[in-house]
Amino acid sequence: MDSYKSSFPNNGSCLNLLQEALCADLDFHGTNSKHATHGWHPFPAKFPPQLPQFFIENLSDENDVVFDPMFGSGTTLVEAARLGRRAIGCDIDPLARMIAEAKLTAVSSVKTLETGYKIVDAAKRDLCQDREQLEQELNRRFDTKTRAFVDYWFLPQQQLELLALLQGIESLTQAGMRKFFEMVFSSTIIAKSGGVSLARDLAHTRPHKVADKNPNSAFVEFVKRLKHNLVSYAKGPTGLPQPGLTAAQNVEIRTVNADKTGLPPSSVDLIITSPPYANNAIDYMRAHKFSLVWFGWKIDDLAGIRAQYLGHDAATGAQFDCLPQQCEKTLTRLAERDSKKAAALRRYFGEMSTVLSEMRRVLKKGRAAVVVVGSSNLSGVDVETQKGLAAIGENVGFELAGIGVRRLDRDKRMMPARWGKEQRSQIEKRMHEEYVIGLVKP
Ligand SMILES: C[S@@+](CC[C@H](N)C(=O)[O-])C[C@H]1O[C@@H](n2cnc3c(N)ncnc32)[C@H](O)[C@@H]1O
CATH class of the missing domain: 3.40.50.150 (Vaccinia Virus protein VP39)
Structure with a gap:
């Protein structure tokens, strides 16, 4: 470095x-x-x-x-x-807190990759064998307004996949590991392409619904982000505490x-x-809520x-x-x-x-x-x-x-994108x- x-x-x-x-x-x-x-x-x-x-x-x-x-x-x-x-x-x-905390926690690449695959495998199994339980849980998790938001922006299949992944993440007992995977989960949603939702351009905080979009599978995106993060991390040197999943000392x-x-x-x-x-050119919450609603936040x-x-x-x-x-x-x-x-x-x-x-x-x-x-x-x-x-x-x-x-x-720097009729705003x-x-x- x-x-x-x-x-x-x-x-x-x-x-x-x-x-x-x-x-x-x-x-x-x-x-x-x-x-x-x-x-x-x-x-x-x-x-x-x-x-x-x-x-x-x-x-x-x-x-x-x-x-x-x-x-x-x-x-x-x-x-x-x-x-x-x-x-x-x-x-x-x-969401800023969730991202920063994850970025300040060292990961052990091998163990993390293994855990990530286990989460995805279990989620796929749950979706296959226990779809009904997942559907009931979706109905239980959100209040009416938040549920309406989720239904508007996410197709039923992606909702079920996301929930199945989330349940796997929630079952992790190691706090550092859990933080890391929550952040990976979030980055499958907040992505330039609009991730696994029906939105376009979420990363620029200007969500726009694309009704005929065919969003990727949350499982596929999750594995993609997981590998991407671990590769950039392995290329270090990070200077952050080395494997063992401990949060960096001296950070508050x-x-x-x-x-x-x-x-x-x-x-x-x-x-x-x-x-x-x-x-207010960058309306952070307009995009961040797409991820935060999955972590229990109400609209x-x-x-x-x-x-x-x-x-x-x-x-x-x-x-x-x-x-x-x-x-x-x-x-x-x-x-x-x-x-x-x-x-x-x-x-x-x-x-x-x-x-x-x-x-x-x-x-x-x-x-x-x-x-x-x-x-x-x-x-x-x-x-x-x-x-x-x-x-x-x-x-x-x-x-x-x-x-x-x-x-x-x-x-490199993500700024509000060109938008609407006013192409050169x-x-x-x-x-x-x-x-x-x-x-x-x-
Ligand atoms: C331009 S961003 C900071 C980006 C940061 N330098 C980085 O590299 O990621 C501005 C931040 O200010 C935060 N913010 C806005 N109002 C705030 C307030 N009243 N108190 C604390 N933070 C606030 C937003 O949540 C946002 O994360």
């Missing part, structure tokens, strides 16, 4: 180091972003592992605490663990809102994170979690006044075109104020926070999210080291680059 440790001056302050780091090539094109456990489950807008690796190697030391308040698929956490740091992460999304995952992390003040050495897009519960997403339309009680001039100027420009979108953007900036303020609180003095964000074009206005968040960062007491730019590799045009905001707590 290449190191990204640069020869920045050793005696430089964190501010100098961060300024230099932001001028480096942050594109990471031509690198393998699926090594270790990174390619195990699709997740929109996850960053290449080289990005957190670069900042972790250059801005922290072994055993330092690296924190990601919106960890998503856990890229920062995996890299921090791999590089011998203590990792802490928060996210409100149950919290299912809490990024604005109330519960961490002690001045306890973190480095923050690396990326918040959702300003205009209504998931709607409640969705409402807590940063930038979501629901009112959250955050303070939306006292925004910096930079934000107010953008909001005025946008309001002239679209007052509804301006109100939503105000909410996003307001919520990000509380999150950045919380980040400043938990960070140690003199240490860095790196915030990766894409901009958005709303009603023809480039809202320059990066400048807004940088100004908010300064407003809550950070020193701005600078804003780096990285060109996205469209082949504005959002797509803006999404060819993203910004890396460097902040230091003075």
Whole structure:
């Protein structure tokens, strides 16, 4: 595994180091972003592992605490663990937690493959010999609304196959093994092709029903994903604990809102994170519910979690006044075109104020926070999210080291796809680059 440790001056302050780091090539094109456990489950807008690796190697030391308040698929956490740091992460999304926990647990390839085949064999047997029991269980598992959702998006055969697999996974007693297979199960559903459901393009969070789709067998997809994951894992080196199915030490995952992390003040050495897009361009829950309903989540519960997403339309009680001039100027420009979108953007900036303020609180003095964000074009206005968040960062007491730019590799980073009639949508045009905001707590 290449190191990204640069020869920045050793005696430089964190501010100098961060300024230099932001001028480096942050594109990471031509690198393998699926090594270790990174390619195990699709997740929109996850960053290449080289990005957190670069900042972790250059801005922290072994055993330092690296924190990601919106960890998503856990890229920062995996890299921090791999590089011998203590990792802490928060996210409100149950699927994010499931994916990150699995990615942070070492697997023994041989034993895992054997277990996977046993699960599939038993599921096939159950489907053949005990179809009625599976049908009864399907009726028992979901409440009316959730059942209607499942019936709308999954054909009866795939429902039965998924349930048969799930029962095998639920019977596993080893927690690490179970987490791994839950994640494999989920990745048979959340896939670019729409997986085993009737949806198209689930991985981009824009499900669209294709009524005449002939979805693959869940058994076939499950084995495919299992082998894919174990091959990429075996190609390591992961740096994660080696076989024995133990979770990486020194990793703490919290299912809490990024604005109330519960961490002690001045306890973190480095923050690396990326918040959702300003205009809710990536609606995570819209896709994640396809998987989560199988793990006992009700559609209504998931709607409640969705409402807590940063930038979501629901009112959250955050303070939306006292925004910096930079934000107010953008909001005025946008309001002239679209007052509804301006109100939503105000909410996003307001919520990000509380999150950045919380980040400043938990960070140690003199240490860095790196915030990766894409901009958005709303009603023809480039809202320059990066400048807004940088100004908010300064407003809550950070020193701005600078804003780096990285060109996205469209082949790798999963962004909202072209959609509907508007083939060349504005959002797509803006999404060819993203910004890396460097902040230091003075
Ligand atoms: C752009 S993704 C992060 C991707 C991550 N960097 C990765 O590599 O996988 C943004 C994440 O923010 C999370 N999020 C949204 N609102 C949140 C909130 N209020 N508190 C904590 N996390 C939140 C979402 O669940 C999502 O996982």
